[in-house]
Amino acid sequence: MPNRKRNTAKPATTGNATEPVQFLQTSRIGQIGTSAGAQHAEASAMGSIRGRVCVERAGFSLDADLNVRSGERTAIIGSNGTGKSTLIGAIAGTVECTDQTTLTLGGEAMPEPEHRGIGYLSQDPLLFPHLNVLDNVAFGPRRRGKSKASAHLLAREALDRVGLAHLEKRHSRELSGGERQRVAFARVLASEPRILLLDEPFAGLDVNAAANLRELIRSVAEANRLTLLLISHDLVDVVSLCDNVMEIDRGRVVQTTSVHALRSRPATEFAASFAGVVRIPGVYRDRAFHADCGLVLRSSQFEVCTEPLRPAYLCCGPHEVDANPAVDVNDPGCEDRAISMVGSGTSLVTKLASGLMTAEAVPPGTTVQVHVRSARILPQD
Numbered sequence: 001m002p003n004r005k006r007n008t009a010k011p012a013t014t015g016n017a018t019e020p021v022q023f024l025q026t027s028r029i030g031q032i033g034t035s036a037g038a039q040h041a042e043a044s045a046m047g048s049i050r051g052r053v054c055v056e057r058a059g060f061s062l063d064a065d066l067n068v069r070s071g072e073r074t075a076i077i078g079s080n081g082t083g084k085s086t087l088i089g090a091i092a093g094t095v096e097c098t099d100q101t102t103l104t105l106g107g108e109a110m111p112e113p114e115h116r117g118i119g120y121l122s123q124d125p126l127l128f129p130h131l132n133v134l135d136n137v138a139f140g141p142r143r144r145g146k147s148k149a150s151a152h153l154l155a156r157e158a159l160d161r162v163g164l165a166h167l168e169k170r171h172s173r174e175l176s177g178g179e180r181q182r183v184a185f186a187r188v189l190a191s192e193p194r195i196l197l198l199d200e201p202f203a204g205l206d207v208n209a210a211a212n213l214r215e216l217i218r219s220v221a222e223a224n225r226l227t228l229l230l231i232s233h234d235l236v237d238v239v240s241l242c243d244n245v246m247e248i249d250r251g252r253v254v255q256t257t258s259v260h261a262l263r264s265r266p267a268t269e270f271a272a273s274f275a276g277v278v279r280i281p282g283v284y285r286d287r288a289f290h291a292d293c294g295l296v297l298r299s300s301q302f303e304v305c306t307e308p309l310r311p312a313y314l315c316c317g318p319h320e321v322d323a324n325p326a327v328d329v330n331d332p333g334c335e336d337r338a339i340s341m342v343g344s345g346t347s348l349v350t351k352l353a354s355g356l357m358t359a360e361a362v363p364p365g366t367t368v369q370v371h372v373r374s375a376r377i378l379p380q381d
């Protein structure tokens with residue numbers, strides 16, 4: 001239990017607000033890692049997060065192995081209550097870990113929370129209502145011992161970066177939700193983090209505000225090669241910000257994959273739903289896919305990535321489904337043009353097209369022709 005004490009340390013919070021802490025003392029906002037040469041290389045390598053994270057609570061246990069490289073941008077996905085926030089809370093030091101935890105940061109035992117270089121942003125900006133915008137952002141640097149002047153300088157740089165320099169005198173209660181969230185991100189920037197932990201930061205924002213903040217976070221993370229862990233239930237966030245995806249189910253990591261693979265070869269039912277991909281279980285035999293739900297699908301457009309007779313999935317995007325019933329499945333050319341599915345009625349078509357199709361029983365006596373332009377057949381392992 002090399003770092004038990006450190007992993008059980010209390011969070012770096014003040015009052016109502018979680019205060020991210022400074023680690024890269026030498027860099028300036030927007031320039032972390034882009035111009036600091038060897039210093040950056042050293043700092044960059046320090047953003048890796050590896051090891052086992054164990055948390056025990058009444059009725060819930062988290063036991064996750066992490067292998068996050070420095071500068072990697074990883075989405076954490078999973079159903080409600082599977083332990084995503086608990087996991088990043090453990091990394092931030094706001095959640096107590098058990099003795100089995102072996103988490104390391106940059107290859108070293110996990111330091112105290114205030115020395116982890118973590119910037120944390122959640123759905124709730126948690127601004128101090130009695131402070132103006134500038135003092136909210138300067139709060140962290142002040143607490144770390146900066147003079148008022150240098151804390152304000154750092155805060156102004158951060159506010160400039162998020163495009164809110166003109167609002168520095170406003171109180172947080174006088175801001176819109178989107179502005180509050182940008183101020184919260186400026187506060188993160190003022191702490192000059194090397195790791196960003198984002199817990200559904202776009203959940204309360206309208207589409208434009210969310211897109212703006214996503215772009216801002218993406219450019220800062222890229223420019224500074226920050227390690228980023230993002231919890232989100234939205235594929236747009238994941239595709240915009242991340243390269244990799246970690247899926248958590250009931251406190252366990254069930255897969256770590258690329259964003260591309262999540263969409264092209266979803267390994268779980270949840271991943272398929274998240275990516276909006278049609279995923280139908282069955283087996284491939286005699287040049288046809290025999291779905292568990294009773295559909296038989298034939299096509300020369302199948303990309304078969306499995307052995308015949310093995311449990312498999314047929315995967316395709318909803319945009320590849322064409323519910324045009326005009327094609328005759330008895331036409332000998334049909335197999336060459338598209339997959340022909342013979343199964344239940346219009347609800348099946350709707351479910352296929354919306355990506356909601358699962359292994360449901362097909363009511364007997366109804367026939368519908370559905371065309372899928374291309375599909376992959378993947379092993380069920």
Ligand SMILES: Nc1ncnc2c1ncn2[C@@H]1O[C@H](COP(=O)(O)OP(=O)(O)OP(=O)(O)O)[C@@H](O)[C@H]1O
Pocket residue numbers: 057058059060078079080081082083084085086087
């Ligand atoms: N402070 C707490 N004390 C005790 N149990 C908690 C606490 N916070 C969360 N839990 C429990 O821990 C489990 C994991 O919760 P967590 O918030 O990590 O899930 P999540 O995957 O982030 O969920 P969501 O997607 O709904 O935000 C749940 O069973 C939850 O009830």
